[in-house]
Amino acid sequence: xxxxxxxxxxxxxxxxxxxxxxxxxxxxxxxxxxxxxxxxxxxxxxxxxxxxxxxxxxxxxxxxxxxxxxxxxxxxxxxxxxxxxxxxxxxxxxxxxxxxxxxxxxxxxxxxxxxxxxxxxxxxxxxxxxxxxxxxxxxxxxxxxxxxxxxxxxxxxxxxxxxxxxxxxxxxxxxxxx
Numbered sequence: 001x002x003x004x005x006x007x008x009x010x011x012x013x014x015x016x017x018x019x020x021x022x023x024x025x026x027x028x029x030x031x032x033x034x035x036x037x038x039x040x041x042x043x044x045x046x047x048x049x050x051x052x053x054x055x056x057x058x059x060x061x062x063x064x065x066x067x068x069x070x071x072x073x074x075x076x077x078x079x080x081x082x083x084x085x086x087x088x089x090x091x092x093x094x095x096x097x098x099x100x101x102x103x104x105x106x107x108x109x110x111x112x113x114x115x116x117x118x119x120x121x122x123x124x125x126x127x128x129x130x131x132x133x134x135x136x137x138x139x140x141x142x143x144x145x146x147x148x149x150x151x152x153x154x155x156x157x158x159x160x161x162x163x164x165x166x167x168x169x170x171x172x173x174x175x176x177x178x
Contacts, residue, residue: 035072037086038169039160046166047094055079058091075170086170092160101156108149115142 037049049055049069056066057079067080076083115138123133160166 035173036171037072037077038171039092040167040169041165043167046160049077051078056093056095057084057089058093059084059088060090061088062090064093072170086168089168090162092162092166092168093157094160095157096155101152105149105152105156108145108152110149112142112145112149115145 034051038045039047039049049072051069051071053069054067055069055077056064058064065079065082065084069077069079070081071078075085075087077086077089078084116134119134119138119142123130162168
């Protein structure tokens with residue numbers, strides 16, 4: 001029994017050495033860096049875009065495109081495999097991630113509509129006339145919820161218009177300069 005366990009232990013160690021060697025050599029065989037796009041605000045770095053990141057842009061032809069950056073090479077950004085020269089980008093849109101603006105804004109819109117609906121249901125239930133269904137406080141509350149909901153939904157995305165304030169720089173970091 002002891003001999004069998006020693007043989008299996010030797011076999012296990014031998015195969016582990018192969019996998020460890022593969023684990024240490026494999027990262028060096030891949031490419032170290034790829035080209036990146038850098039969004040600058042008055043010359044200072046704001047954001048960096050690399051392959052694999054989601055990207056939403058408006059071209060100079062007024063088309064909004066959304067997708068994943070598949071590659072960046074030869075002054076071109078490949079968005080879902082379709083190349084665009086980086087100077088064809090007029091505006092970049094990014095989603096704010098720290099606070100869920102879209103969902104919370106929708107909840108506030110529904111709450112504002114709910115306040116108005118609740119006033120109507122209560123007025124019908126009590127048998128009041130139409131002019132007595134709502135009080136000024138109901139209109140103020142519903143209006144505040146709806147206005148705040150619309151404001152939050154419009155603030156869900158940050159737009160960077162390239163021009164005076166923002167600029168886009170192409171950084172060639174890859175080793176192959178074909």
